[in-house]
Every structure is written in C-alpha cells, then in structure tokens.
Amino acid sequence: MKNRSGIHRFFNAEFTLLDKKQDRYLLILICLIFSVVFVNVFVPFNINRWYSDSGFIQFLRLSSYGVIIAIVFLFTQFPLRKIFKITHFKVKTYLLWLSIEAALINLTYIFSYGNPLGNFMNDMGFSIKYTLPGVCLPYSFALLLIYYKNQYSEIKTLKQQAARPAPGKLIGFKDEKGKIHFSILTEDLLFLESADNYVYVYYLADGKKNRRILRNTLKNLEEALKARNILRCHRSFIVNTQNVEMAYKKGKRLFLKLKQTDSSIPVSSKYFPLFLAYIS
Incomplete structure (x- = not known):
C-alpha cells in the first residue's frame, strides 16, 4: 500500500520545469543546438549514408533532423499548450504530453523523409527506432540545465530575502x-x-x-x-x-x-x- 501511495504521489506531483516561457525557449534552443552538433559530429546509426550526398548538402540534411525537433517543440510548447489551456503540468500529464511530442516528431519525419502513402507502419516503426534515442539525449540534457538554472536562481533569491530586515511584528x-x-x-x-x-x-x-x-x-x-x-x-x-x-x-x-x-x-x-x- 505504501509503495502504491508513493507512486500515486509521484505521478500527481507538480512538474514545474517548463512553466516559464523562457525555460521553454531554452529547452528548444538547447535541443536544436545539441541535436545539430551531435548528429553532424557523431553521425549515429550511419545516418550520413542514408542518402547519397556529401559536403554542405549533407550538413544541411543532417541538421534538418534537429531543426524538425525544434519546430515541433516550438509548436507544442506554445500554440498547442495555449489551445489546450495548459499552464502547469503534473508528472502524469507531462509524460502524456511528452509522448504526444514524440509522436508528432515521428510523423513529421515520416512525411518529410519517408513514404507515408506507401508503407506508413514500416516507416513509423523505423522512425521511432532511430529518432527517440536522438530526441531523448538533448531533451534530458536541456531539462537538467533548466533544473540547475532554476535551483541557482531560487537559492540566490532566498539569500537576498534572508538579508532583508523582517517588517512588522x-x-x-x-x-x-x-x-x-x-x-x-x-x-x-x-x-x-x-x-x-x-x-x-x-x-x-x-x-x-x-x-x-x-x-x-x-x-x-x-x-x-x-x-x-x-x-x-x-x-x-x-x-x-x-x-x-x-x-x-x-x-x-x-x-x-x-x-x-x-x-x-x-x-x-x-x-x-x-x-x-x-x-x-
């Protein structure tokens, strides 16, 4: 019972890392830069061999994967949240929202690079297999930076508050x-x-x-x-x-x-x- 209660509290806890607009912009910027650099430097899954291109054209193609991630997050974190009137997340609603973002990224990849009219399910499985690991890494890194930034800011504010005289009795x-x-x-x-x-x-x-x-x-x-x-x-x-x-x-x-x-x-x-x- 205690374990179930703990899980229930966890999923119903507030998730505040993406409440502020500036933190959402920071998430998108980090994901964009990280993805572009990571894909071009480490070329995971031999992604540079998927098409017969090279040089600057290949750089643009590989960078476009990160650009698509940034565009989807820009859409989901601003207009889509406004449409659904989401200002705050709980852990459970955040995880649901994250799964929606991942699905939209995969669909965008399929319509951009695949053949949705020919073999949609095969392309979907292929896209999920190769894009989720690429999305998770920059996304996790961005959330970690946002967390520590907010921690530092909060501690700084608390120290400033502690230095002020206490008004009133x-x-x-x-x-x-x-x-x-x-x-x-x-x-x-x-x-x-x-x-x-x-x-x-x-x-x-x-x-x-x-x-x-x-x-x-x-x-x-x-x-x-x-x-x-x-x-x-x-x-x-x-x-x-x-x-x-x-x-x-x-x-x-x-x-x-x-x-x-x-x-x-x-x-x-x-x-x-x-x-x-x-x-x-």
Missing part, C-alpha cells in the same frame, strides 16, 4: 480562501509543517511550544513569509530563522533545532546551500 495566517484565522508575533513563530491540505503552525506562548492548524498549503504561505526571514527548508517544513538555536550535520544531511523544541527539522538538498551559508 504580527504575522497573519490566512486559510486557502484568504481569510485570516489567527496572528502570531514574528519572534514567537517556530516553524510550519505540511499535513496534506493543512498546515501545522508551531509557536511559543508563555515560553512553551504550542500548535495551531490551518487549512492551507506551505506553497501558498511561502512567498508571504520570505520577507520576514521565515524560509522553506524542506518540502514539508518552513522555519523561522530567528529561532534557529542550533544547526548540525548528520552524515551528509543538515538538521535545524529550534528554541523550545526537541525534534530536529531536516534541510533538504535543494535548500542545503542556503542554510549552510545562512547559519555560518
């Missing part, structure tokens, strides 16, 4: 409908913990740790709290950096201990550089 905690349920002094807030569609808010009252529950998500609360040096350290935790009493490493992992608490708050690898720099 009271923090108003709103539910998912935007209604304030309670307010807590900034210096008394300890940490927030995610619990499905709820958030546990831990704070100090009369020197003791207390807890209140709020119907909302950490993602909704995160942006408003950044300005007060209350930062995300894990997918399930946001901590008030003013109340970090101790930070320690256990193996390769970093943990935070807050005032008046016995439990340790983990810092995930995504936020590790921020907190390592912040507490040093």
Whole structure:
C-alpha cells in the first residue's frame, strides 16, 4: 500500500520545469543546438549514408533532423499548450504530453523523409527506432540545465530575502480562501509543517511550544513569509530563522533545532546551500 501511495504521489506531483516561457525557449534552443552538433559530429546509426550526398548538402540534411525537433517543440510548447489551456503540468500529464511530442516528431519525419502513402507502419516503426534515442539525449540534457538554472536562481533569491530586515511584528495566517484565522508575533513563530491540505503552525506562548492548524498549503504561505526571514527548508517544513538555536550535520544531511523544541527539522538538498551559508 505504501509503495502504491508513493507512486500515486509521484505521478500527481507538480512538474514545474517548463512553466516559464523562457525555460521553454531554452529547452528548444538547447535541443536544436545539441541535436545539430551531435548528429553532424557523431553521425549515429550511419545516418550520413542514408542518402547519397556529401559536403554542405549533407550538413544541411543532417541538421534538418534537429531543426524538425525544434519546430515541433516550438509548436507544442506554445500554440498547442495555449489551445489546450495548459499552464502547469503534473508528472502524469507531462509524460502524456511528452509522448504526444514524440509522436508528432515521428510523423513529421515520416512525411518529410519517408513514404507515408506507401508503407506508413514500416516507416513509423523505423522512425521511432532511430529518432527517440536522438530526441531523448538533448531533451534530458536541456531539462537538467533548466533544473540547475532554476535551483541557482531560487537559492540566490532566498539569500537576498534572508538579508532583508523582517517588517512588522504580527504575522497573519490566512486559510486557502484568504481569510485570516489567527496572528502570531514574528519572534514567537517556530516553524510550519505540511499535513496534506493543512498546515501545522508551531509557536511559543508563555515560553512553551504550542500548535495551531490551518487549512492551507506551505506553497501558498511561502512567498508571504520570505520577507520576514521565515524560509522553506524542506518540502514539508518552513522555519523561522530567528529561532534557529542550533544547526548540525548528520552524515551528509543538515538538521535545524529550534528554541523550545526537541525534534530536529531536516534541510533538504535543494535548500542545503542556503542554510549552510545562512547559519555560518
């Protein structure tokens, strides 16, 4: 049951790498450049012998494979997403969308270089066999670069936020409908913990740790709290950096201990550089 639950969470998780337009343009550009260079330098599957050409004409033909990939991605990532009103992906919808992109690339290859009226199924099998590996390599490389670019940008933003003074004294905690349920002094807030569609808010009252529950998500609360040096350290935790009493490493992992608490708050690898720099 746990394994099924984990798989279900994975496929329903948000896939945000291609939410921004600039990241989609970067994906297309990387795929284009990578494909053109890779095909011309390494000529996989003896692709240079498929036609009796050479020199500049052969270069143009081989480069056209990468150009077709870029054109298809340009179509699917912009007009097609707009038509279907897709602004965000979940993992499962992203994988479906990726399979549609692969199918369109194969169809374009068949109509460009094959004989769809003569032997469509044979050409389709041939196209899938030779084009998918060529598409997967630049696509994976592009996603990896986008991931690390976004990680760097997010960490840089978090560091800038951490350096700003915390405005105001009271923090108003709103539910998912935007209604304030309670307010807590900034210096008394300890940490927030995610619990499905709820958030546990831990704070100090009369020197003791207390807890209140709020119907909302950490993602909704995160942006408003950044300005007060209350930062995300894990997918399930946001901590008030003013109340970090101790930070320690256990193996390769970093943990935070807050005032008046016995439990340790983990810092995930995504936020590790921020907190390592912040507490040093």
